Amino acid sequence: MAEESDQERTEEPTSKRLSDARKKGQVPRSRELNTLVLLLTGSAAVFALGGSLTQSLWQIMEGDFRLERRDLFDPTAPLAHLSRDLLAAGEVLLPFLGLAVLAALAAPMMLGGWNFSSENLLPKLEKLDPLKGLARMVSVQALAEVVKSVLKFLLIGFVTGELLMTYFDDLMALGRIPLLPAVNETVHLLITFMFWLCASLGLIAVLDVPFQLWSYKRRLKMTRQEVKDEMREIEGKPEVKSRIRSLQMELARRRMMDEVPKADVIVTNPTHYAVALKYDQASMKAPRVVAKGADLVAAQIRTLALGAGVPLVSAPPLARALYASTELGCEIPAGLYFAVAQVLAYVYQLKAARVYGGDIPTPPTEFKIPEEFLSRSNGA
DSSP: OHHHHHTSOOBOOOHHHHHHHHHTTOOOOOHHHHHHHHHHHHHHHHHHHHHHHHHHHHHHHHHHTOOOHHHHTOTTHHHHHHHHHHHHHHHHHHHHHHHHHHHHHHGGGGTTOOOOOGGGGSOOGGGGOHHHHHHHHTSHHHHHHHHHHHHHHHHHHHHHHHHHHHTHHHHHHGGGSOHHHHHHHHHHHHHHHHHHHHHHHHHHHHHHHHHHHHHHHHHTOBOHHHHHHHHHHHHOOHHHHHHHHHHHHHHHHHHHHHHGGGOSEEEEOSSSEEEEEEOOTTTOSSOEEEEEEETHHHHHHHHHHHHHTOOEEEOHHHHHHHHHHOOTTOBOOGGGHHHHHHHHHHHHHHHHHHHHOOOOOOOOOOOOOOHHHHHHHHTO
């Protein structure tokens, strides 16, 4: 039972799964929203351009009924008139058709955004599988589409019936008025009908858009095993991660070792810890730890320091306190200023004695370390 529950798609889709779905052309879409946008655009175009459109088409039709006598005996005249009328009608209808094309392109982007996938152009043999086809026919998505189609038919049918009953007298009166006023009245009635149809489709779209989003997320849900596999694929196998970590540590250690010859002093434990300090009065507010290590790493630091002529000072409490309290590349805490100043003073005296001659100074042996650093270093 545990294995079966693990295989249930209960996990939300990850960002990678959503991205992969978009690459395959799988994005949420609502045909009802697309239809609504197209119908609204058409209604707005008829409302804005209806007057000029009616007048232009009226002039075209009027010109066709006013033929000259010679046109009646010219066999090429009908084709010439048809070509002229088609060109004129195309110019008149071009803004309307342009708005319709823009709406057809913009409507799908309102839900799911712009997306183009070449994978949808490739033939898929699995779509020919009758079992999978039957499964799609009896799926929740198919049932929802059937219910939606029935509701849409009933709603639009009810609205259309109410409109016909409400405006029945106006429709019948169209045959009793002159042609041009009848055409203008027809445009007004058409706008009214389209408005109410848009309202009914808007109600369907309001219900369909959340359903499509829910259905899209539901189809992309993952099992726990799929989530684990994806995380493993993204982060890499544990042994690969371990190898990468070890390489990163090795590079960091090499960079640290490159700083040892540039240090001013190496504070040692003397065998277990080694901390390399550097202090430049012009660029640093306090001495900085440029390298530190324990056991084998400490031995390497001491060896490099001896080869580069960097002084080594044995100060076990201070070495442990510096190792435990200060991160690599950071300045020492204020509580260790006095003790480190003792070490640096000795180093400067030692360098002066080597350059100018004189007595070799005695290295400090007593260091004033605050209790908080001593307790911290005891755990190091």
